[in-house]
Amino acid sequence: MLPLSWTQDQLFFFNQLTNTTGDIWLAGLPGTGKTTAFIEARKRLEGAGDRVALLAPTGIAAQQIDGCTLARFLNIKTSTNSIAIGRLLEEDDNLIYKIRQQLQGIDVIMIDEISMVGLDLFMATDRLFKVAVGSEENPHHLPFGGKRLLVSGDFFQLPPVKDYHCFYHPAFPEPIELRQVMRQTNITDMAILTDLRKGYITPQVSFWINQSVNRLLPALVTPLHLYPHNQAVDIANQNGLKALAGRVVTFNASFEGFAKFPKSDVIIPEILELKVGAPVMLCVNGDNYQNGSQGKILQIDQYNKAVHVELASGETIIVGETEWNIRGGTGKIIGKVTGLPLKLAWAITVHKSQGQTLDYVRSDLTRSWAPGLAYVALTRTRSLNNIKLDGVPTNLAPDPKVVEFYKRKGL
Numbered sequence: 001m002l003p004l005s006w007t008q009d010q011l012f013f014f015n016q017l018t019n020t021t022g023d024i025w026l027a028g029l030p031g032t033g034k035t036t037a038f039i040e041a042r043k044r045l046e047g048a049g050d051r052v053a054l055l056a057p058t059g060i061a062a063q064q065i066d067g068c069t070l071a072r073f074l075n076i077k078t079s080t081n082s083i084a085i086g087r088l089l090e091e092d093d094n095l096i097y098k099i100r101q102q103l104q105g106i107d108v109i110m111i112d113e114i115s116m117v118g119l120d121l122f123m124a125t126d127r128l129f130k131v132a133v134g135s136e137e138n139p140h141h142l143p144f145g146g147k148r149l150l151v152s153g154d155f156f157q158l159p160p161v162k163d164y165h166c167f168y169h170p171a172f173p174e175p176i177e178l179r180q181v182m183r184q185t186n187i188t189d190m191a192i193l194t195d196l197r198k199g200y201i202t203p204q205v206s207f208w209i210n211q212s213v214n215r216l217l218p219a220l221v222t223p224l225h226l227y228p229h230n231q232a233v234d235i236a237n238q239n240g241l242k243a244l245a246g247r248v249v250t251f252n253a254s255f256e257g258f259a260k261f262p263k264s265d266v267i268i269p270e271i272l273e274l275k276v277g278a279p280v281m282l283c284v285n286g287d288n289y290q291n292g293s294q295g296k297i298l299q300i301d302q303y304n305k306a307v308h309v310e311l312a313s314g315e316t317i318i319v320g321e322t323e324w325n326i327r328g329g330t331g332k333i334i335g336k337v338t339g340l341p342l343k344l345a346w347a348i349t350v351h352k353s354q355g356q357t358l359d360y361v362r363s364d365l366t367r368s369w370a371p372g373l374a375y376v377a378l379t380r381t382r383s384l385n386n387i388k389l390d391g392v393p394t395n396l397a398p399d400p401k402v403v404e405f406y407k408r409k410g411l
Helices: 008-019 034-047 059-064 070-074 082-091 095-103 119-133 187-198 203-214 230-243 373-378 400-408
Strands: 024-028 052-056 108-111 148-152 175-178 224-227 249-252 254-256 271-274 279-282 294-301 306-311 316-319 322-327 333-339 342-344 347-349 361-363 387-389
Touching (some): 008 034, 008 175, 034 052, 034 148, 052 059, 052 070, 070 095, 070 119, 187 203, 203 387, 224 230, 271 342, 361 373
Parallel strands (some): 024 148, 052 108, 108 148, 224 347, 224 361, 361 387
Antiparallel strands (some): 254 333, 279 294, 279 342, 294 306, 306 316
């Protein structure tokens, strides 16, 4: 029997997944369960006998879905573009052999958070797959070497870095849209977010912005500050920890098999410094919390590597070490990370918040951010009453190219 939690749109996606053979782009607003449905899709495809490569553009995004980065799957650097592929093929005789080995037996390529994959990397992937399935002299004639392609993501959210959107590729799949938002349930909140998505500053949006600027969050709550850059996040967390009375307790994550891959690819910090009273964010799902839940440290048990955390809900939980697998292109485990599934929560980057549901957020949108950053920041909480803005935003306009693309697709 199918889980009652699946929406009608998700069920339609699963039906198309198993009863058709075409490529699919799983589209939808933030909080509609795209990644959850994508992970379930992998299970269903593998249950039907397909071999699947589950990929993502960044190490953290890949770790959250128990997948592999696209660049690692291709044995190239993330910055490699379609022009550089020709040079790579000349310089590295083994590149196509490696990719051919990765693709051997793979039926379906799945890429989550597709909005962060640039056109150059998408074109490079297409060319490398065609050559790997065929040859340099006689590439396979079908896009992506004839492999079925499933992608998931929202182009109104984080864009690729210094590149065009990959939806310009002629073989980009047609959409199936998830329309039921589960993160927010308040009708007024959803109407405001719909207007913000389109860049409409309606009277209702203006009223909410002014409320958010003047809002006082609960006194016992430390809101998570969202910043566009890592440097500002590091400074905020370091200063917050220094200002807190008490002894610093340090926990070190352990790594296996990381000779070839950066430790920055993992979801938790290599060195975690904590104090009693420090705000933290959970990096895993549990019975009464989820990835992104916020809380405050009540007690630290360094000997047993455990921390007592009071959640924003008022419930106290004990958080112990968790183990994550790092996977290669074929799904084989190539590394492991073990550590406390916590981050200091005075601040994180907007990029690392994408896909998460947060309890309380504070952000400064007065500077001109790239399209998508502000929208991601404003769609993280279940209620817009849990957002505090430091000043009136100056630019909430979406990327006009994204707006036009969605219109063409009827979304």
